Amino acid sequence: MTNLLDLTFHELESLIVSLGEPPYRARQVWQWLWQKSCRDVATMTDVSKALRTRLAEVAVIAWPAVAEVRESRDGTVKFLLELTDGERVECVIIPEKDHFTACLSTQVGCAMGCGFCATGMLGFRRNMTSGEMLGQVLVARQYLLDKGAVLALRNLVFMGMGEPLLNYDNLVKTLEALHHPQGLDMSGRRITVSTAGVARHLLDLGRMGLCALAISLHAPTQALREKIMPGAAKLELSKLIDILAQYPLKPREKLTFEYLLLAGVNDADANARELVRLLSRVKAKVNLIVYNATPGLPYGPPAMERVLAFQEILKSKGLTTTIRKSKGGDIAAACGQLRAECAGGE
Ligand code: SF4
Structure with a gap:
């Protein structure tokens, strides 16, 4: 069917x-x-x-089934969703000042193998279909309606389980459906696709203009990236930056670089200076994210003074830098954590 x-x-x-x-x-x-x-x-x-x-x-009409819902004290809600073949993925909704943002998965598991990520530990199982990706939006929107939530779901980030650009055709179908005026009618300004960097699709995605782009960078040098993001590092960091330097941007638009701060791994002053050098060739802004410790993984979050010192170096060199607070720490909201827990740490 x-x-x-x-x-x-x-x-x-x-x-x-x-x-x-x-x-x-x-x-x-x-x-x-x-x-x-x-x-x-x-x-x-x-x-x-x-x-x-x-x-x-x-x-x-097959929506993903809700296998489990966890609500955080800070208003973040995490869904464990079961697909028609029994595979499970996660979707998170995060309250902002005047709306909710949904963080969507694009694959069951992930082949990239980032060492700090519970999804990476799972390995790759399969791509999600466009209907499964969009089904997450339907489930999240319905949940907020049923709860009588004051804030509506307005922004989407493809930042959950999986590497979106390794499921490119279904991602494009999903983005096109999101834009359809008789459907969900979402503007590209409200949609962000986050990628660790897949050379063959980056510029095509930019040319389509259906979403904003965020790069999951997390390391300022090739050597460190190879250590903590072995799959992503197959694309040399210098080549990734070469491609991004050609990425079509509107006037005043910047590329967002996500940088997950891992204590003692990539959070030193020297790393901040390397990051400034690396990004000098692109129009960049940086989102620093303090790591959400994940059971079974050998990484931890840096102290807040370290985070602020790191930010200060970037700012002093003219890089727009924000610190994104991890939300939902009490409900295993980091990518892949809930699925791992509910599968008995599979
Ligand atoms: S961080 Fe993203 S790209 Fe890396 S393993 Fe996890 S899901 Fe995959």
């Missing part, structure tokens, strides 16, 4: 035409899927009974 959430608008149109209906019916069905959170074809009341019957014979 086809999951209707996996179809692009044009694929849905073709399906509807193949069932003997005019293509404009696709718009109605699309609105039911993405604007009205419909989960059963039979409830699409303004669609003819004949089309509903025929659609139900060939397709379903």
Whole structure:
């Protein structure tokens, strides 16, 4: 059975035409899927009974099932979601000043093997379909509606389990569906794709203009990157920066570099100076993230004085630098932690 959430608008149109209906019916069905959170074809009341019957014979609407929800004291909510084949992924929603941001997964597990990441420890299991990626948005939005939350889900970051650019075709389908005006109608300014760097897709993604880009850098030298991010380091750091120097940016737009501070590993003054040198060739801003300790992994967060000293060096060299507080520390909100816990540390 086809999951209707996996179809692009044009694929849905073709399906509807193949069932003997005019293509404009696709718009109605699309609105039911993405604007009205419909989960059963039979409830699409303004669609003819004949089309509903025929659609139900060939397709379903399969949202990811919520296997577990954990709510943090700081308002962060983490979902463990079960996909139709029993695989599990995580999705987190984070409260900001006037909205929620959802952190979405793109793969079950991850092949990149970053040493500080619980998902990396899992290894790669499979790519998520576009319907599964978008299903996370539907689940998160519904949860907030059911809770009567004052703040709405407005921003999306593809920063959960997996390397988005290693699931490129499904990522692009997902981004296109997010933009569709009769669907979720989300602006690219509200969507960020975070990548450790996959050479063959970076510039294409930029040219499409469907999202902002964040680079998970985490190390200022090739040697250190090889140590803590062996998969990502297969693309030489200097080559990554060469590619990013060509990345299409709007006037005043900057690339965001995520830098996870790991105590005693990449948080020294010398590392900050190396980072300044590395980023001198690109229009950059830096997001410092204090590591959320993960059971079983040999890394810890630096003291706040160290974080501030690191930031000060970057700022003194003119680099816009913010510190992102880790949220949801009490609910295993770091990537892959909840799945690992619920699988008995699989
Ligand atoms: S940090 Fe991201 S790229 Fe690295 S292993 Fe974890 S999920 Fe994969």
